[in-house]
Amino acid sequence: MNKSWKSYQSGDFFDELITPKGQPRVAARQAVKLLQSLPAEEMNARRAAAELAIKEMGISFTVYTEGGNIDRAWPFDIIPRVIPAKDWAAVSTGLIQRSRALNCFIDDIYNAQSILKDGVVPAEIVLDSPNYRPECAGISPRYGVWAHICGSDLVRAADGRFYVLEDNLRVPSGVSYMVENREITKRVLPELFENYSILPVDDYPSRLYKTLASLSPRDIKRPCVVVLTPGIYNSAYFEHAFLAQGMGAELVEGSDLFVDDSDTVYMRTVDGPVHVDVIYRRIDEDFMDPEVFREDSTLGVPGLMRAWKAGKVAIANAPGAGVADDKVVYAYVPDMIRYYLKEEPLIESVPTYLCMRKDDRDYVLKNLKDLVVKPANESGGYGIMVGPHSTKAVHRKFAKLIKENPRNYIAQPTLSLSTAPTYIDDSVQPRHLDLRPFILQGKDSWVTPGGLTRVALVKGSLVVNSSQGGGSKDTWIVEGKK
Numbered sequence: 214m215n216k217s218w219k220s221y222q223s224g225d226f227f228d229e230l231i232t233p234k235g236q237p238r239v240a241a242r243q244a245v246k247l248l249q250s251l252p253a254e255e256m257n258a259r260r261a262a263a264e265l266a267i268k269e270m271g272i273s274f275t276v277y278t279e280g281g282n283i284d285r286a287w288p289f290d291i292i293p294r295v296i297p298a299k300d301w302a303a304v305s306t307g308l309i310q311r312s313r314a315l316n317c318f319i320d321d322i323y324n325a326q327s328i329l330k331d332g333v334v335p336a337e338i339v340l341d342s343p344n345y346r347p348e349c350a351g352i353s354p355r356y357g358v359w360a361h362i363c364g365s366d367l368v369r370a371a372d373g374r375f376y377v378l379e380d381n382l383r384v385p386s387g388v389s390y391m392v393e394n395r396e397i398t399k400r401v402l403p404e405l406f407e408n409y410s411i412l413p414v415d416d417y418p419s420r421l422y423k424t425l426a427s428l429s430p431r432d433i434k435r436p437c438v439v440v441l442t443p444g445i446y447n448s449a450y451f452e453h454a455f456l457a458q459g460m461g462a463e464l465v466e467g468s469d470l471f472v473d474d475s476d477t478v479y480m481r482t483v484d485g486p487v488h489v490d491v492i493y494r495r496i497d498e499d500f501m502d503p504e505v506f507r508e509d510s511t512l513g514v515p516g517l518m519r520a521w522k523a524g525k526v527a528i529a530n531a532p533g534a535g536v537a538d539d540k541v542v543y544a545y546v547p548d549m550i551r552y553y554l555k556e557e558p559l560i561e562s563v564p565t566y567l568c569m570r571k572d573d574r575d576y577v578l579k580n581l582k583d584l585v586v587k588p589a590n591e592s593g594g595y596g597i598m599v600g601p602h603s604t605k606a607v608h609r610k611f612a613k614l615i616k617e618n619p620r621n622y623i624a625q626p627t628l629s630l631s632t633a634p635t636y637i638d639d640s641v642q643p644r645h646l647d648l649r650p651f652i653l654q655g656k657d658s659w660v661t662p663g664g665l666t667r668v669a670l671v672k673g674s675l676v677v678n679s680s681q682g683g684g685s686k687d688t689w690i691v692e693g694k695k
């Protein structure tokens with residue numbers, strides 16, 4: 214037995230596998246028992262097998278640097294995260310509620326704007342946002358759904374409860390790694406699956422296709438669905454190819470598509486043009502259609518917005534969905550749930566200070582050393598300041614940024630993110646983590662059983678993004694013993 218299991222302590226943080234008394238949690242008991250029985254040499258061999266599998270499977274991601282783009286092997290920890298199914302059922306219901314309210318909000322913003330007129334959300338927050346697209350006004354996509362794929366980041370605090378940290382509604386990524394994490398675990402630790410009934414995640418591509426197909430303007434048995442990618446140099450290209458293959462859909466770039474005079478989208482093939490019904494868009498909308506957005510874009514399809522507005526093609530996620538993907542707008546999601554659904558939020562959001570409000574701004578500026586400050590429209594962990602882990606010089610820098618552009622910054626308490634045993638330097642050590650489940654919404658709604666668990670591999674760090682040095686774990690939703 215690796216001695217580090219005996220001395221394992223997560224301190225004041227909620228640990229996903231181990232209780233404060235040092236005992237395995239009920240749902241994780243069998244998994245922990247097996248892992249504890251493996252000596253360090255065996256754990257190292259399993260970890261090496263995982264690294265080899267990642268290379269053989271070609272699982273990678275791209276990091277953008279000043280010196281160029283670097284492809285890196287996917288960072289993976291072999292100890293899974295275990296969550297009881299009964300706990301996840303409540304989380305899943307809350308995520309569907311949240312997704313419904315967000316889609317009601319987006320549809321309202323581009324049409325009646327009732328929530329603005331009623332003063333529930335300040336109009337300037339929305340209409341002055343760089344993510345608000347006036348070109349989308351007057352459109353209502355099928356089922357009133359704009360964000361068909363949502364990745365909401367969850368954290369579990371010291372009280373053991375899940376909180377929503379942010380919602381990703383533009384081009385959320387990471388789901389392919391959720392699926393591949395499970396495949397790697399099955400390869401290198403097959404014994405772990407003998408005593409558990411673990412909800413599957415490998416059906417995600419078929420679930421995604423079903424959601425996308427439900428959006429088709431044409432009522433046909435198998436609509437033509439394509440995945441629109443910026444190309445091989447995009448950081449998420451692995452995922453684009455993975456999902457296209459899993460759905461049996463074509464992976465296309467902008468030059469592979471064209472819009473004819475009847476506003477119909479076609480795909481170029483060796484056998485001639487093929488009518489496209491649904492586009493799963495994995496490019497930023499700025500580059501989607503040079504007729505409407507950036508004129509210099511070579512990644513998009515001229516006329517695509519015309520085809521979408523004419524109802525000739527469905528686009529997921531729809532252009533304009535990013536209006537709700539703003540960390541300032543995030544603070545109003547509980548109010549959206551009450552306004553549109555007449556319900557109380559089932560999952561709480563993390564308390565958020567809006568620097569555009571004078572009282573909030575004054576509080577933030579006085580307490581920078583204790584807060585996490587984020588820009589409103591960045592992603593990937595960029596531009597964030599974690600107060601307790603930053604220097605006074607960084608505090609002064611962010612104070613200046615906030616004063617110069619208060620609308621662009623929010624602040625949140627430094628959360629006591631949950632931990633989980635992670636195999637580092639031949640020993641089991643606690644590391645902080647979050648969780649990104651994916652919510653699909655079309656004709657029906659569905660939430661992944663679990664999601665992508667991201668791990669801060671650096672001791673004490675709260676930054677889990679892979680682009681910032683984070684790693685990942687397989688996430689189990691367990692129904693109990695077989």
